[in-house]
Amino acid sequence: MERTVGTGGGLAAAAAAAATATATTPTTPTGARPNSATPRSVEPGHIPSSSAEWQERGAAVAVREVSGEDGNVQIRIIRKGVKDFTFGRVLGEGSYSTVVAATDRQTLREYAIKVLDKRHIIKEKKVKYVNIEKNTLNRLGDHPGIVRLYYTFQDERSLYFVLDLAPNGELFSFVKKLGSLNEECTQYYCAQLLDAVEYMHTHGVIHRDLKPENVLLDSNMRVKVTDFGSAKLLPMPSADELAALAQKRDDDDHRPRRADALEIDESERANSFVGTAEYVSPELLTDKFASKPSDLWAFGCILYQCIAGRPPFKAANEFQTFQKITALNYVFPPGFPAAARDLVKRLLVLDPTKRIQIDDIKRHDFFKGIEFGPALWKRKAPRLQPFNFRQGVGHYVLK
Numbered sequence: 001m002e003r004t005v006g007t008g009g010g011l012a013a014a015a016a017a018a019a020t021a022t023a024t025t026p027t028t029p030t031g032a033r034p035n036s037a038t039p040r041s042v043e044p045g046h047i048p049s050s051s052a053e054w055q056e057r058g059a060a061v062a063v064r065e066v067s068g069e070d071g072n073v074q075i076r077i078i079r080k081g082v083k084d085f086t087f088g089r090v091l092g093e094g095s096y097s098t099v100v101a102a103t104d105r106q107t108l109r110e111y112a113i114k115v116l117d118k119r120h121i122i123k124e125k126k127v128k129y130v131n132i133e134k135n136t137l138n139r140l141g142d143h144p145g146i147v148r149l150y151y152t153f154q155d156e157r158s159l160y161f162v163l164d165l166a167p168n169g170e171l172f173s174f175v176k177k178l179g180s181l182n183e184e185c186t187q188y189y190c191a192q193l194l195d196a197v198e199y200m201h202t203h204g205v206i207h208r209d210l211k212p213e214n215v216l217l218d219s220n221m222r223v224k225v226t227d228f229g230s231a232k233l234l235p236m237p238s239a240d241e242l243a244a245l246a247q248k249r250d251d252d253d254h255r256p257r258r259a260d261a262l263e264i265d266e267s268e269r270a271n272s273f274v275g276t277a278e279y280v281s282p283e284l285l286t287d288k289f290a291s292k293p294s295d296l297w298a299f300g301c302i303l304y305q306c307i308a309g310r311p312p313f314k315a316a317n318e319f320q321t322f323q324k325i326t327a328l329n330y331v332f333p334p335g336f337p338a339a340a341r342d343l344v345k346r347l348l349v350l351d352p353t354k355r356i357q358i359d360d361i362k363r364h365d366f367f368k369g370i371e372f373g374p375a376l377w378k379r380k381a382p383r384l385q386p387f388n389f390r391q392g393v394g395h396y397v398l399k
């Protein structure tokens with residue numbers, strides 16, 4: 001048995017590039033790491049001057065406990081840096097990063113490594129978002145529907161995030177290729193997405209940029225949510241609070257209070273636009289705040305898009321898209337199935353306090369027969385098929 005027992009510390013100590021490299025271990029519900037080890041990092045104020053020194057000091061350090069057959073536990077120090085991986089094909093480009101497939105030379109395990117250019121990040125003042133992404137992924141690293149962050153390290157030029165590889169790419173590209181997804185496929189992918197969103201929310205994370213491009217698919221065609229650079233980290237619920245939540249969820253009569261569901265942090269009202277135009281919630285546009293229901297608005301847009309093949313609010317430019325969103329100006333294509341239509345209508349509600357909540361979404365007719373929780377992640381993915389709009393409604397052409 002071998003397990004990483006973790007190191008602490010933060011990444012990318014901003015402009016001085018005095019970054020801390022870490023091997024990450026998901027936290028327990030209390031926010032504590034399962035075990036502790038001395039974090040090893042670039043000392044504050046000391047910036048390595050040579051490539052060799054970066055190799056040494058920029059590497060992630062993990063402390064592993066290895067249980068031998070005789071039952072004795074040995075401690076192993078593992079260092080991971082750029083030289084420990086073979087870099088392969090480019091998987092995607094973000095605004096501030098390139099994501100590359102990579103293989104751990106020692107274990108031959110494949111990962112996706114997100115490579116961020118330090119100078120660019122500092123110049124564009126995005127250090128805060130890099131840290132948010134890392135801290136969020138560390139908090140959420142224990143759910144099958146969320147990409148896991150294994151190591152972070154750096155060299156002179158770049159920061160590296162070693163992540164779960166999602167070799168089947170973006171859900172978006174399948175929707176685009178097929179034109180739409182049928183109800184069975186939409187139910188399967190949206191149920192997994194909802195399960196991942198529920199996990200985020202109960203762990204105090206609002207994603208704030210959910211869109212089909214950020215819903216990736218692993219080798220078994222199971223959902224892996226990515227891109228937490230716009231996330232909002234709420235205070236971590238205590239173990240007792242999490243246990244109480246789980247208990248409440250078991251109680252059929254439970255209906256979460258509206259104020260709890262919103263959890264708006266007034267100090268964090270966003271003055272700038274967060275997210276992607278088509279999926280941004282009306283409350284962000286009008287009142288400049290995003291809360292847990294804002295993720296459910298985006299979820300409603302994704303559900304609609306899976307079946308219709310295009311997002312509900314789309315116009316020639318961002319301004320017109322925003323106008324459509326705040327006016328709730330969208331239509332269902334003829335033939336859009338009734339249960340999905342009803343659920344979308346309950347999700348795309350302008351007032352976030354009146355929007356359907358996760359417990360009720362799970363009980364909605366659209367998800368009839370779906371068992372949420374661990375069982376959901378053992379189900380075989382359905383064969384990808386487009387929605388048949390011709391069924392009973394005559395010929396329908398998506399614009």
Ligand code: ATP
Nearest residue numbers: 091092093094095096097099112163164165166227
């Ligand atoms: P954005 O500009 O949208 O904020 P970003 O800079 O945060 O993007 P990501 O969204 O994390 O970058 O990644 C860019 C693209 O790389 C993704 O859309 C996806 O196609 C690909 N990608 C990211 N992570 C992975 C992964 N773990 N496995 C496979 N492909 C990935």
